[in-house]
Amino acid sequence: MTASLHTSLNRPLSLSARIGWGVGVILCLGIAAYSARYLLNPPQTPEQALGNPVGVPWLVVHIGGAVIALLVGSFQFLPGLRRAGRPHRWMGRVYVAGCLVGGGAGLILSFGSFAGPIATAGFASLAVLWIGFTGLGWRAAMQRRFVEHRRWMIRSWALTLAAVTLRIYLPLVEISDLPFLPWYQAISFLAWVPNLMVAELWLSRTGVVPRA
Numbered sequence: 038m039t040a041s042l043h044t045s046l047n048r049p050l051s052l053s054a055r056i057g058w059g060v061g062v063i064l065c066l067g068i069a070a071y072s073a074r075y076l077l078n079p080p081q082t083p084e085q086a087l088g089n090p091v092g093v094p095w096l097v098v099h100i101g102g103a104v105i106a107l108l109v110g111s112f113q114f115l116p117g118l119r120r121a122g123r124p125h126r127w128m129g130r131v132y133v134a135g136c137l138v139g140g141g142a143g144l145i146l147s148f149g150s151f152a153g154p155i156a157t158a159g160f161a162s163l164a165v166l167w168i169g170f171t172g173l174g175w176r177a178a179m180q181r182r183f184v185e186h187r188r189w190m191i192r193s194w195a196l197t198l199a200a201v202t203l204r205i206y207l208p209l210v211e212i213s214d215l216p217f218l219p220w221y222q223a224i225s226f227l228a229w230v231p232n233l234m235v236a237e238l239w240l241s242r243t244g245v246v247p248r249a
């Protein structure tokens with residue numbers, strides 16, 4: 038599989054990028070498996086759903102869609118799979134469906150967050166951008182504008198990875214003995230704004246630019 042890892046259609050990934058990709062996939066699979074516990078044992082009451090008044094049924098819907106997006110998306114950037122054509126297109130449709138379902142339910146959940154309006158603002162902006170970027174990426178692919186497709190999907194993926202960064206930051210807050218509520222509110226933004234900035238920086242530094 039490694040022989041088919043490239044940043045562009047022709048350029049092989051460096052060793053450090055391959056290692057980064059491998060670590061990223063392991064984190065994505067780990068978070069997906071950890072999140073799937075809600076699907077195996079669905080919350081029956083809002084208390085079991087993070088105290089979110091709309092947590093039943095929306096938390097399970099959210100996690101169902103988001104887990105699919107996280108699992109499928111990890112493999113969509115493999116050029117070998119992309120060149121194969123059909124698997125990339127089918128997995129892409131599943132990824133888009135996962136993002137739209139996960140994002141739609143995430144948007145509904147954001148209004149019931151136990152952490153109040155600041156967390157609502159953080160999660161709701163994330164949900165709207167996640168749905169928007171993914172939709173723009175899908176539309177660009179349908180219109181065969183593949184450079185724009187890649188750019189939007191890289192942004193969409195940076196937001197999908199909010200699931201990973203959020204679950205790195207939360208334990209750090211707990212072990213640092215920081216006050217949970219304000220940090221949870223901050224993390225509703227910190228989980229995705231830096232991801233998006235890194236994606237934009239990467240897009241501006243690599244050759245993934247639309248034709249003039």
Ligand code: HEM
Binds near residue numbers: 068075100148156161
């Ligand atoms: C990127 C867009 C996403 C948005 C807007 C979003 C939004 C939310 C919101 C609003 C909540 C409820 C928080 C509360 O009530 O305070 C939540 C919980 C949760 N989300 Fe997401 N989420 C996103 C991505 C993901 C992804 C990709 C996964 C991974 C599979 C995921 C897994 C979970 C889990 C497991 C919970 C329950 C809390 C926990 O056990 O950590 N989310 N999400």
